[in-house]
Amino acid sequence: MKQVFKRPEGLKDVPFRFCPGCGHSFVHRIIAECIDKLAIREKVIGIAPVGCAVFAYDYFNFDVIEVAHGRPPAAATGLKRVMPDRIIFSYQGDGDLAAIGTAEIIHAANRGENFTVFFVNNATYGMTGGQMAPTTITGQKTTTTPRGREIKTSGYPLRVSELLATIEGTSFIARTSVDSIKNLMATKQAVEKALIYQIEGKGFSLVEILGPCPTDWGMSAGEAIDWMRKEMMAVFPLGTLKDKFGS
Numbered sequence: 001m002k003q004v005f006k007r008p009e010g011l012k013d014v015p016f017r018f019c020p021g022c023g024h025s026f027v028h029r030i031i032a033e034c035i036d037k038l039a040i041r042e043k044v045i046g047i048a049p050v051g052c053a054v055f056a057y058d059y060f061n062f063d064v065i066e067v068a069h070g071r072p073p074a075a076a077t078g079l080k081r082v083m084p085d086r087i088i089f090s091y092q093g094d095g096d097l098a099a100i101g102t103a104e105i106i107h108a109a110n111r112g113e114n115f116t117v118f119f120v121n122n123a124t125y126g127m128t129g130g131q132m133a134p135t136t137i138t139g140q141k142t143t144t145t146p147r148g149r150e151i152k153t154s155g156y157p158l159r160v161s162e163l164l165a166t167i168e169g170t171s172f173i174a175r176t177s178v179d180s181i182k183n184l185m186a187t188k189q190a191v192e193k194a195l196i197y198q199i200e201g202k203g204f205s206l207v208e209i210l211g212p213c214p215t216d217w218g219m220s221a222g223e224a225i226d227w228m229r230k231e232m233m234a235v236f237p238l239g240t241l242k243d244k245f246g247s
């Protein structure tokens with residue numbers, strides 16, 4: 001019989017425990033597929049965040065370490081400098097990367113560290129119950145902005161990828177999404193390219209992936225996808241923001 005589906009070798013044979021409709025499982029699978037394709041599984045070290053993806057080491061079938069909230073770029077810097085032949089990626093949520101870890105990511109990018117970041121933006125602090133994140137969009141209701149985020153008191157949604165694209169040390173910055181087959185394919189292409197840039201020693205690469213959080217957004221999985229397309233993508237447009245070596 002022709003085999004039409006196979007679990008990537010980069011994923012362990014265990015079920016995901018994410019909420020129904022969560023974006024993290026798509027992103028895990030895509031990363032695992034790209035690592036299989038590039039045949040680098042034995043060389044990869046992933047860095048799991050504090051956040052809903054904290055148990056990445058339970059799912060990925062390669063080396064993964066867990067570090068303190070917002071600190072994956074510091075750990076990635078150390079690992080890559082000590083073991084330059086290993087492929088290092090950090091996996092971070094918007095609370096991890098764009099709130100408590102803002103200084104870490106900016107300075108790692110500015111140093112042009114040769115590692116890859118997978119940044120899952122779900123516009124909220126998922127793990128702790130749906131508080132406002134820097135990427136929460138204006139008007140979005142969260143547990144800490146029950147009447148919707150207001151610019152006057154909470155400022156504007158932070159576009160981290162645009163910010164990082166202005167930094168000289170970055171080589172590849174792209175924003176993708178997991179809302180459709182087309183965008184899953186685009187995510188896969190961007191993840192692969194970011195890893196290839198690291199393999200080729202081209203410096204800091206980051207893929208921001210918009211992901212739904214139906215549980216904390218208080219929506220069904222379908223409503224969450226619609227909201228992402230209509231509201232989130234208007235604030236966080238998809239595309240390649242920077243490709244230093246692209247044609």
Ligand SMILES: Cc1ncc(C[n+]2csc(CCOP(=O)(O)OP(=O)(O)O)c2C)c(N)n1
Pocket residue numbers: 049050051052053069092093094095096097100122124125126127128133
């Ligand atoms: C030093 C520290 N501060 C705060 C927390 C509480 N905390 C755990 S996860 C989290 C936010 C996670 O949000 P995000 O990074 O967006 O990831 P998600 O859960 O949405 O995937 C916070 C504030 C913590 N664990 N450690």
